[in-house]
Amino acid sequence: MKHSYLKLILTMILFLAFSGTSYAFDYTFHGKMWQVFGVTDNAAAMPQSQKSGTTDFFSYNGNLNDKGMKSTMYDVMSENEESAFGLTKARLRFEGTTDDGLAKIVYGLEVGTYNWGDTKNTKFGRSGDGVNQETRFAYAEVTMPVIGGKIRAGLQPTKINQWVWSETAPGLTYHHKYNDLKTMVGWYRGEDDKITDGGDNDYLVIKIDNKLMPNTTLGFFGIYADLDITDTSIGDTYDSDTYYVGLTGKFNQDAIFSNFALIYQGGDIDFDDTTIEDLDRSAWLADLTVGVKINDSFKLSGNILYVSGDDDANDSDADNFDSIDVDVKIGTIFFKDTILADCDRTISDAPYIMDKGLINYAIQGDYQIDEKNNLRMAVRYLTTAEDLELKTGANDDDIGYEFDLWYTYQLNKYVQLKVDAAYLVAGDGADHLAASDNYDGDDIYKLATGIKVSF
DSSP, X not given: OHHHHHXXXXXXXXXXXXXXXXXXXXXXXXXXXEEEEEEESOGGGSSOSBOGGGOOOEEETTEEEOTTOSSOGGGTTSSOOOEEEEEEEEEEEEEEEETTSSEEEEEEEEEEEEETTBOSSSOBBTTBOOSOOEEEEEEEEEEOTTTOSEEEEEEEEXXXXXXXXXXXXXXXXXXXXXXXXXXXXXXXXXXXXXXXXXXXXXXXXEEEEEEEETTEEEEEEEEEEEEEEEEOTTSOEEEEEEEEEEEEEEEEETTEEEEEEEEEEEEEEEESSTTSOOEEEEEEEEEXXXXXXXXXXXXXXXXXEEEOOOSOTTSSEEOSOOOSBOOOOSXXXXXXXXXXXXXXXXXXXXXXXXXXXXXXXXXXXXXEOSSSEEEEEEEEEEEEEEEEOOSTTOOEEEEEEEEEEEEEEEOSSSEEEEEEEEEEEEOGGGGGGSSSTTOOOOOEEEEEEEEEEEO
């Protein structure tokens, strides 16, 4: 059935392509493919243990709701097992645009990252593949008469904020640009397994960006989420109202550049069981980068990121920041940056460690050696905003020092050859991410090389 469905789609695309301009449509194909090989001394640091899009973190009655995690975060630093891996990921996007430019459709397919030889779930092994294809985009966009702007409907990119929501979602949005002022308002439907029976997980969004001066941009966004009844990992049920209010900015003048984000998350979590105390959500995220262009080839910058965590699992406050669906760039060991990030091989795609938040201090350098070669480096110190207390009678926030290096060789317009390397000198807080009370978190390294083809 699945293969018949795919053949039908391909047949329709080919029919449109060969029909040329008789239907007054222009057609384009775009795509990306990653082929990656690498090694690590910790196989548990490769699958996404913690994924923002399927997890709502908060603590209550002394327990953490971690439903949606692929595995417990507690074992990512446990007895390391070395691993060599090969990965493949591919995306194809078809766009059909009317010759007057007033409407278009976008359909995107993705073969998400799969391990070479995997036959357990995806059958990405000998004699071909199996069930491993997904729809990434399926939306239409129409320019509105009289009022201007564009309406977009269907499965589309959100791109609201890199710390809150940057992935795809189905919805209806309106986009308008007037000189240097860009606005967007929209409604998205969230994931809901009861949708055909009256479920209604809804997100209302507004986003405004204004270029105040040639060197300064200021932005604002707001998100309100009305979420239907959900089960916790412990078995209790709840519904929640959550909102985000964010202020962002960029500055670039002469040799100095900077950007910032300040975001507040509020709301409430109401349990169906009246004997369980409801929770008030109150959380913060603050991010600041300041840098200088040493010359035309070399840039140096510093970054401070603070993401609030919850310090008491027994009170009625949920003080930890919780993203909707993101892919954050905070180095390579825990989070998502460059080729391993593109291939979804990280511990977390969200800017925190469970409900304990995160603090990141980083010094970063970017050196464009010549038109073909680029080298990027970073040294960072990672802690949780609140102490980890996963081991008996102990607590600590020191995750450790991380050293990152990224190298890119631009073979031609379409092809990049990449090398990623990262090493974590584990701190005492990393011990709390090991499964056993008697085990200390070890250092971790990751090394990957691969090819990225874009057209």
